[in-house]
Structure formats: structure tokens, C-alpha cells
Amino acid sequence: QITLKESGPTLVKPTQTLTLTCTFSGISLNTSTVGVGWIRQPPGKALEWLAFIYWDDDERYSPSLKSRLTITKDTSKNQVVLTMTNMDPVDTGTYYCAHATSYDIEFDYWGQGTLVTASS
Amino acid sequence: SYVLTQPPSVSVAPGKTAKISCGGNNIETKSVHWYQKKPGQAPVLVVYDDTDRPSGIPERFSGSNSGNTATLTISRVEAGDEADYYCQVWDTSSDHVVFGGGTKLTAL
Numbered sequence: 001q002i003t004l005k006e007s008g009p010t011l012v013k014p015t016q017t018l019t020l021t022c023t024f025s026g027i028s029l030n031t032s033t034v035g036v037g038w039i040r041q042p043p044g045k046a047l048e049w050l051a052f053i054y055w056d057d058d059e060r061y062s063p064s065l066k067s068r069l070t071i072t073k074d075t076s077k078n079q080v081v082l083t084m085t086n087m088d089p090v091d092t093g094t095y096y097c098a099h100a101t102s103y104d105i106e107f108d109y110w111g112q113g114t115l116v117t118a119s120s
Numbered sequence: 121s122y123v124l125t126q127p128p129s130v131s132v133a134p135g136k137t138a139k140i141s142c143g144g145n146n147i148e149t150k151s152v153h154w155y156q157k158k159p160g161q162a163p164v165l166v167v168y169d170d171t172d173r174p175s176g177i178p179e180r181f182s183g184s185n186s187g188n189t190a191t192l193t194i195s196r197v198e199a200g201d202e203a204d205y206y207c208q209v210w211d212t213s214s215d216h217v218v219f220g221g222g223t224k225l226t227a228l
Contacts, residue, residue, distance in 0.1 A: 037217065039163075039219075041157075047157070048219065060217075062216065063121060063214070104210055107153075107155075107163070108174060110164075113162055
């Protein structure tokens with residue numbers, strides 16, 4: 001059974017750095033063609049892809065947010081970490097991590113999501 | 121960058137068929153995935169690789185992809201199908217994930 005769970009602060013102040021952790025089980029990021037991505041949804045708005053990391057540490061980022069994002073993995077802990085610098089109120093939303101199996105990057109398993117509010 | 125265009129809303133009577141479109145330049149050359157998103161819940165993959173269904177997804181959900189339009193079809197719509205639906209592709213030219221803007225399905 002594959003499960004993912006996001007954790008991190010629920011409230012961050014503007015200009016601060018957000019660090020979110022995705023802890024998963026039932027998958028191994030040592031396996032080829034496997035990766036984990038981050039997606040967010042601001043209140044009342046659409047899903048927005050943020051970043052993706054492959055099993056071999058290759059990384060991809062949303063072009064509009066690339067300068068603010070870093071995605072890393074710790075295979076020994078079964079974790080993927082996303083950092084987002086210079087948080088702004090427009091970054092408020094629910095942040096999801098999700099697993100993808102193939103190079104077509106369909107997200108077949110998702111975490112429950114974590115709500116992050118950027119406010120002073 | 122690659123853009124996916126969805127209608128903001130689709131309404132259908134229960135028991136009828138709903139079709140949700142996803143437009144993109146030459147989208148038929150890409151693998152299209154569809155997600156169902158209900159308030160307070162994580163997205164659920166309902167169709168992947170244009171036409172395939174994950175285990176546990178009813179056969180009422182089907183997909184197609186031709187030309188510049190991919191379509192999610194939901195047959196015999198039920199009240200429980202009310203949700204936002206998103207299409208998604210992996211744009212190989214830029215190596216980026218792209219989501220459509222989402223379509224709100226209402227069962228009248």
C-alpha cells in the first residue's frame with residue numbers, strides 16, 4: 001500500500017522560507033521511473049504544479065517559481081522536501097505531494113494535503 | 121509554455137452523459153491524465169494515458185484524445201460525480217507538468 005503525508009508549518013510570515021516534508025511508504029525512490037512531485041491549490045483556484053524529483057535526483061521546477069523552489073530527497077528516510085523562499089500571501093493554499101510511476105508523470109497516489117497560510 | 125484550456129463549468133442531468141474538454145496545441149501527441157477533485161479531499165486520478173482507468177475507477181469514466189482536444193466522458197452521471205475535474209500533461213518539450221484550469225461538473 002502506497003501512502004504519502006505532508007508535514008510542515010501551517011502559518012508562515014511573508015518573506016520567510018517555507019519547508020514542507022513529504023513522508024511516504026510503500027514506494028522506493030531507488031527504483032527507476034519513479035518520482036515525487038509537489039502541487040498546490042490556492043483557495044478557490046486551480047491546481048498548480050510546483051516541482052518534481054526523479055529517483056535519480058533529476059529535478060524539474062515550475063518556470064514561474066523556479067527561482068524560489070528547491071526539491072530534495074532523503075531516500076534513507078523515505079522523504080521528499082520542498083523549500084519555497086520569500087513567501088507571500090498569494091502563496092497561501094493547500095500543498096500536496098504526489099507519486100508518479102512513469103515518464104508520462106501521472107500522479108497516481110496523493111497525500112492528504114497540508115494547508116499553509118502566509119500572513120503577518 | 122504549453123497551455124491546457126478547459127471550460128469553467130459543465131452541467132448535466134443525473135443519468136446523462138457529461139463531456140469535459142481539454143484543449144491544447146496538438147494535444148493528441150501527448151499523454152493526457154484526468155483528476156477528480158472534491159472540496160477538502162486530495163485529487164484522484166480517474167483516467168491516465170488518454171484512455172486508461174486506474175483500478176477502482178468505474179467504467180463510467182472514459183477518455184479520448186484527438187487533434188487539439190482531449191475529452192473526459194462520464195456516463196450515467198451521479199450526484200457523487202459532482203467535483204472539479206482537471207486535465208494534465210507532461211510537456212516533453214519543456215520537461216514541465218501542466219494542469220488545465222479545471223472544470224466544475226454540476227449534476228442538475
